[in-house]
Amino acid sequence: MSHFRAGFVTLVGRPNVGKSTLMNGLLGQKVAAVSPRPQTTRRRQLGILSRDDCQIIFMDTPGLHKPVHKLGEYMNETAAATLEDADIIVWLVDASQPPQEEDRLIAERLEKIGNKLPPVLLAVNKIDSLAAENLSARSAEFQSLRPTAEVFPLSAANGAGCDALLARILSALPEGQPYYDPDQITDLYERDIAADLIRESALRLLRDEVPHGIAVRIDEFKERSEEQVYIGATLFVERESHKGIVIGQGASMLKQIGTAARQEIEAMSGRHVYLELRVKVNKNWRDDPNALRLFGFVIEKEEE
Numbered sequence: 214m215s216h217f218r219a220g221f222v223t224l225v226g227r228p229n230v231g232k233s234t235l236m237n238g239l240l241g242q243k244v245a246a247v248s249p250r251p252q253t254t255r256r257r258q259l260g261i262l263s264r265d266d267c268q269i270i271f272m273d274t275p276g277l278h279k280p281v282h283k284l285g286e287y288m289n290e291t292a293a294a295t296l297e298d299a300d301i302i303v304w305l306v307d308a309s310q311p312p313q314e315e316d317r318l319i320a321e322r323l324e325k326i327g328n329k330l331p332p333v334l335l336a337v338n339k340i341d342s343l344a345a346e347n348l349s350a351r352s353a354e355f356q357s358l359r360p361t362a363e364v365f366p367l368s369a370a371n372g373a374g375c376d377a378l379l380a381r382i383l384s385a386l387p388e389g390q391p392y393y394d395p396d397q398i399t400d401l402y403e404r405d406i407a408a409d410l411i412r413e414s415a416l417r418l419l420r421d422e423v424p425h426g427i428a429v430r431i432d433e434f435k436e437r438s439e440e441q442v443y444i445g446a447t448l449f450v451e452r453e454s455h456k457g458i459v460i461g462q463g464a465s466m467l468k469q470i471g472t473a474a475r476q477e478i479e480a481m482s483g484r485h486v487y488l489e490l491r492v493k494v495n496k497n498w499r500d501d502p503n504a505l506r507l508f509g510f511v512i513e514k515e516e517e
């Protein structure tokens with residue numbers, strides 16, 4: 214175990230820059246929820262990469278952005294609390310667009326923490342979607358937001374540049390023993406991941422018809438055997454009209470959501486899943502602290 218390294222990496226970035234995709238790619242497994250819509254990742258998640266020479270624990274923060282309601286505040290607080298605790302920070306940005314207001318907010322956030330902040334690696338993602346000759350100018354635009362950051366151009370989707378990032382992360386970790394059993398890939402309970410996967414499937418299939426006012430509660434999670442699990446879950450929507458959309462004609466939409474989610478959960482858990490979904494209306498759950506707690510959002514306090 215000599216020279217074994219172990220430590221924590223915080224992934225930060227505005228919504229939809231590809232944090233979940235990067236983490237899944239680095240871990241080689243689907244752990245975090247990935248979707249083409251922003252704000253899918255609502256919980257603080259750990260992904261654990263265990264190798265013979267190291268254990269890297271990733272904190273996948275929800276996007277830092279302007280809070281518009283209580284859930285937004287929660288996401289910001291969670292993200293901020295994971296910044297200082299890390300051995301190194303990977304700040305992911307989207308090279309397909311110039312820096313946005315939210316990228317600047319993150320830069321300010323990092324700046325505010327000052328010298329307590331661990332080193333920041335600026336991972337310029339989605340280089341596959343940019344003409345090669347435009348890359349250095351685009352990287353420079355992002356680097357101007359944090360001149361001391363080391364820049365790593367990459368594509369989380371096709372893996373280009375990811376090894377170099379991983380090597381740099383490894384060099385920043387202290388020598389030490391692993392924190393977790395090497396077989397463990399996440400500290401999230403399977404049922405929490407299942408809830409995320411159901412929500413992700415719903416958002417993907419519903420497109421823009423029901424905005425982010427959808428939450429998932431796992432009502433039952435019963436292991437019938439080593440190979441079989443029964444999951445009963447409720448999808449909460451904010452409006453009566455949304456309920457009809459989520460259920461669809463002859464329950465067709467709900468069936469599609471159920472099938473897609475079941476396949477994802479089976480891929481994650483490696484066993485057969487029986488999934489039963491219900492839909493209920495819970496108005497304004499996003500502004501209701503009790504409802505947020507019920508749906509598993511732990512409100513953490515940010516220490517100034």
Ligand SMILES: Nc1nc2c(ncn2[C@@H]2O[C@H](COP(=O)(O)OP(=O)(O)OP(=O)(O)O)[C@@H](O)[C@H]2O)c(=O)[nH]1
Pocket residue numbers: 226227228229230231232233234235246247248249250251252253254274275276338339340341342367368369370371
């Ligand atoms: N072209 C391209 N698209 C990518 C790449 N990485 C991620 N994407 C896409 O970008 C979208 C967002 O990816 P996610 O991984 O869900 O982003 P996220 O940052 O985790 O988003 P939140 O959970 O909202 O914080 C998805 O449609 C991905 O397929 C990349 O390297 N290249």
